[in-house]
Amino acid sequence: MSDKFDQLIIKALQEDARQSVSAIAEQVHLSRSAVSERLKRLEQSGEIRGYQVLLGHKSMSGVAAYFDIQHNSARCADVIPLLTAIPEVRRCHGISGEIDLMVFVQADSVTRLHQIREELDAHPAIVRIKTHIVLSDWINKAD
Amino acid sequence: MSDKFDQLIIKALQEDARQSVSAIAEQVHLSRSAVSERLKRLEQSGEIRGYQVLLGHKSMSGVAAYFDIQHNSARCADVIPLLTAIPEVRRCHGISGEIDLMVFVQADSVTRLHQIREELDAHPAIVRIKTHIVLSDWINKAD
DNA sequence: CGCGCCAACCGGCGTTATGCCGGTGTTTTT
């Protein structure tokens, strides 16, 4: 499903997703056409989902925070629609431990953050929310 | 520092970071050269940090986990080099609350996860670590 | 063993995109 060459191509794209097929071909020691075809296949098969631009800290205006959420719903899935509906929710993971959901939010202001928190609190299935506002951003690799 | 056109260019790149300058130019109604120059400026000024490939869930083999870390170091920065040295560490945020650092890790195996945890435990400045293994991935917007 | 089949790779060709540069219009400075 993905041999050594595909891995090399992906690794090259992880270094810089905006580089020419020719440049990648040179790195992995294949012809440009071979890399081109492999790329197309990787994209169509869904192994490669897309390409993202990584922004500098300047563009990161606003506030980020973690919510750890505990809920009493039988299935986690009950509260997911609520979270999906909030555009500021960047990531949501079901996790082990006392907490059930770890949610990462990026909002424009602290006010908006509170608003979101209250919206979540209103949901009957949600028992407890802890907010951890992000003070510093040390490491941030995409994906 | 970044006018309406820059925003449009960035938005276009967020849709697909691997598209030609010409294609972007067409979307934002500028000449290719103008977009090209703006892009170079955005990259050099650090507003654009780089470009990443987004992989499908198939390639997401392995285990993900959150570490919440409490440390006694005067400055957070003391433990950051240790984290930066570990390639599996995807994100690290300094946060408010009882916890000091929220670290997101993506490793190949649970064994490797434990290995990383022990490595962190060995650091004198780190007081306490809680591990939350990710069971489900509900929402995951890049950046 | 040899034959044919299939998948992957290569390289050339025409088209498209890129980088560079001079020219132009607009705003800011002196």
Add this chain to the structure above:
DNA sequence: AAAAACACCGGCATAACGCCGGTTGGCGCG
């Protein structure tokens, strides 16, 4: 008001791309 600074445009030479025919190397089957 002239000059300088800035951003944009468009043309040209070069590089990259997509496409296609030809070649290679493995693999099964008679």
